[in-house]
Amino acid sequence: MTARPTASPATTWARRLLVAVGVLAAGYGLIGVLTDPSVSLPNYARYAATVLLGHDLLVLPAAIAVGAVLTRWLPRWARPVVQGALLVTAALTVVAIPLLLGHGRRPDDPSALPRDYHRGYLVCLAVIWLVTAAVLALRARRRATATDPGEEER
Amino acid sequence: MVRLPEPLTRLHPARLSRLFTSRLRSPQLTSRLGTLLGAAVAVCFLTGYVSHAIQHPPAWFYWPSRPVGLYRVTQGLHVATGLAIVPLLAAKLWSVYPKLFRWPPFRDAVHAIERISLLLLVAAALFQVTTGILNIALWYSPMSFFFTTAHYWTAWILVGSLLAHIGVKLPIIRRALSAPARTAPADGLSRRGLLAAVGAAVAAITVATVGQTLRPLAGISLLGPRDPRVGPQGLPVNRSAAAAGVTAAATDPGYHLEVTGPQGTLRLSLAQLAAMPQYTAALPITCVEGWSATAAWTGVRIRDLVTAVGGRDGAHVRVTSLEQHSPYRISTLAPPHAADPLTLLALQLRGQPLALDHGYPCRLIAPNRPGVLQTKWVARIEVLP
Numbered sequence: 001m002t003a004r005p006t007a008s009p010a011t012t013w014a015r016r017l018l019v020a021v022g023v024l025a026a027g028y029g030l031i032g033v034l035t036d037p038s039v040s041l042p043n044y045a046r047y048a049a050t051v052l053l054g055h056d057l058l059v060l061p062a063a064i065a066v067g068a069v070l071t072r073w074l075p076r077w078a079r080p081v082v083q084g085a086l087l088v089t090a091a092l093t094v095v096a097i098p099l100l101l102g103h104g105r106r107p108d109d110p111s112a113l114p115r116d117y118h119r120g121y122l123v124c125l126a127v128i129w130l131v132t133a134a135v136l137a138l139r140a141r142r143r144a145t146a147t148d149p150g151e152e153e154r
Numbered sequence: 155m156v157r158l159p160e161p162l163t164r165l166h167p168a169r170l171s172r173l174f175t176s177r178l179r180s181p182q183l184t185s186r187l188g189t190l191l192g193a194a195v196a197v198c199f200l201t202g203y204v205s206h207a208i209q210h211p212p213a214w215f216y217w218p219s220r221p222v223g224l225y226r227v228t229q230g231l232h233v234a235t236g237l238a239i240v241p242l243l244a245a246k247l248w249s250v251y252p253k254l255f256r257w258p259p260f261r262d263a264v265h266a267i268e269r270i271s272l273l274l275l276v277a278a279a280l281f282q283v284t285t286g287i288l289n290i291a292l293w294y295s296p297m298s299f300f301f302t303t304a305h306y307w308t309a310w311i312l313v314g315s316l317l318a319h320i321g322v323k324l325p326i327i328r329r330a331l332s333a334p335a336r337t338a339p340a341d342g343l344s345r346r347g348l349l350a351a352v353g354a355a356v357a358a359i360t361v362a363t364v365g366q367t368l369r370p371l372a373g374i375s376l377l378g379p380r381d382p383r384v385g386p387q388g389l390p391v392n393r394s395a396a397a398a399g400v401t402a403a404a405t406d407p408g409y410h411l412e413v414t415g416p417q418g419t420l421r422l423s424l425a426q427l428a429a430m431p432q433y434t435a436a437l438p439i440t441c442v443e444g445w446s447a448t449a450a451w452t453g454v455r456i457r458d459l460v461t462a463v464g465g466r467d468g469a470h471v472r473v474t475s476l477e478q479h480s481p482y483r484i485s486t487l488a489p490p491h492a493a494d495p496l497t498l499l500a501l502q503l504r505g506q507p508l509a510l511d512h513g514y515p516c517r518l519i520a521p522n523r524p525g526v527l528q529t530k531w532v533a534r535i536e537v538l539p
Contacts, residue, residue: 007325018321026274026314032307038300039307047297051280052273060251063244071342080343084351091241091355092362095287096377104292104379108394109511111385112292120376124362 063090077143078136085132089125096121174252176342181330183345187246187352188327192316194239198282199313201232205442206306208524211488219494222521226438226446229524230367233444236286237363241355243279245348268322271315278312290379290443366445382447386509389449392441392525393480395510400531403476409515411499415463415537424515428501430454435496441525451519453500456535457493465537467493472538473518476531485527486538491520499532 007015033039067086071079098104099117106112205228207215218224260266282305288294289301297304320327335345343351365375369382380390395401403409411427413420432452440446460471471492475483491497497520501508508514513530520528 011324011328015321015324018324019318022314022316022318022321024314025317026271026311029278029307029310029312029314032310033304036303036307038303040299043298044304047285047299048277048281051284052277055247055280056251056254056276060244060247064248064251080347083343084347084354087241087245087348087351088355088358091244092358092377094240094244095237095359095363098288098291098293099377099379101293103295106292106394106397108396109391111380111390112392113379114381114384114390115376115378117377120362123376124358128358 077139081132081135081139085128088128092121092124092128096124178343178345178348179249179252180345181326182333182335183348184246184249185327185330186345186349187242187249189331190352191239191242191246192320194235194242195279195312195316197235198232198239199309201228201235202306202309204228205232205524209527217488217490217522219490219497219521219523222496223438223440223446223448225522225524226367226440229440229442230364230444230446233286233290233367234360234364236283237359238356239279239283240287240359241352243283245352247276271318271322274311275315275319278308278315281308282312292379292443367440369447378445379443380441380445382445386511387449387503387506389439389447389503389512390441390445391511392443393530395514395531398475398477398480398531400476401510403533404510404514404531411516411532412534413459413463413536414534415460415465416539417464420463424501427454427499427516431458432501433495433498435498435519435521437496437519437521439519439525439528440523446525450504451498451500452502452505453498453516453519455495456487456497456499456518456520457495459499459535460492460537463537470538472534472536473529473532474534474536475529476533482526482529485518485529487518487520491523494521496521499535 033044034041067083070086071082074082096117099113099115100121102113102117104113204217205225208217208225211217260269285297285301285305285308288297289305294301361371361374362377363375363379365371365373366378366380366382368375372378372382375381382390385391395404410421410423413422431454433455434450434452436448436450438446438448456471457467460467460469465471468489469492470489471487473485473487477483487497497518499516500513500519501516503509503512508517513532516532517530518528518532
């Protein structure tokens, strides 16, 4: 790599504008958080730190580790499909957890969280993994009958 | 087959980043995920801002009363897009995860500012997504701050730090998006495969939840926090009469509605209201939490009540609930909504008197407004000068 191509003035100005507007907007939000009495600051800061550290140091490493361990023993052709299915499962689980715990249920309001979420979650998992099994079966069959290895790539 | 872990001294951040072996991580992947994520954040921010502005209108803001179901679209989109962000954000953060362990943490002042703004961006994104999920699941105890204002201010932090981030990374993004596609790594997911998996996750989450506002999908949205078919009179409720503490006042046989305007005050009993000309309108009730359902409401037109006390058509109308302690006790109808012939003081829902939890003896129902502003258990209507 020698000299980098110099950026056009338009790009430079676009970058400056983006950063300037961004800093203003984020500053507006920060001032709002700091001054709005209905945002209790210690609780807000504690919650923000918890989700940040919890995600970066616990949830994501755990997900990477689980994905690596669970797909370790799979044949190479099956790995991507299972990794994809694990991603779908994990994302759906994040959405489902508060519903499964059901803390939002209200005795005086039967329309709040009205469904059987345990059953619903299991049905969703069953659908995800049935589709995964079908895709794997299809891949296995195509692999067995494939004569031209280039055909598998798409 | 299990090897002993390397000595702990190897856990130096600079070495730690070498543990991440996926060759899938690349500026191309990150830029593509970032583009999708940026679009989703933009949709959430704009729809969220619209909802905020309807409830706290700045002077320049105008919100029409038609189309009747516009707010249910913008708010349904807000929640559906917010949920779709879950797999996008997860994949995006995964794609840059090793960079967290870059050493030294700051090369110089500019680099330090960049990394701090990144910290702000990631924290704000995680904050918005998780508080949104907790809110639609009605689980408030982990938050212990007022969700509405915290979510609003953090949206500005998120969008601001995102714009600054795009500004900083623009050359890399440009180069990555215009670069020819690299051949996929042989092991594990391809880039296209990962994007397909993210798409599948978005689809799965959407189908599992969007039935809370798309009635035809209500039967298969097994993880919808609401079912538009479930509730008193087949319609969901967000706040019951018991929770609002209005049961006694609302069922008092001596109930009278007060209507105040330039020509004085009317006190109307429920029988007198029922004797006025009645109109029926099919209008959605739309919650800020993303669920919505259409129902047939019958009652007196607000504009007729305004005329009865000598008010003009272009007036603001303030509606007050019997409820004593709620930030949504009072709601003001802007002229487009106050004058709209579809805006009713509803006495009936689907041909039956309103259930207590739907606002008996009478409630406001107007086209294209958030549910929190459709005041229940109405005590007083004032035509503002």
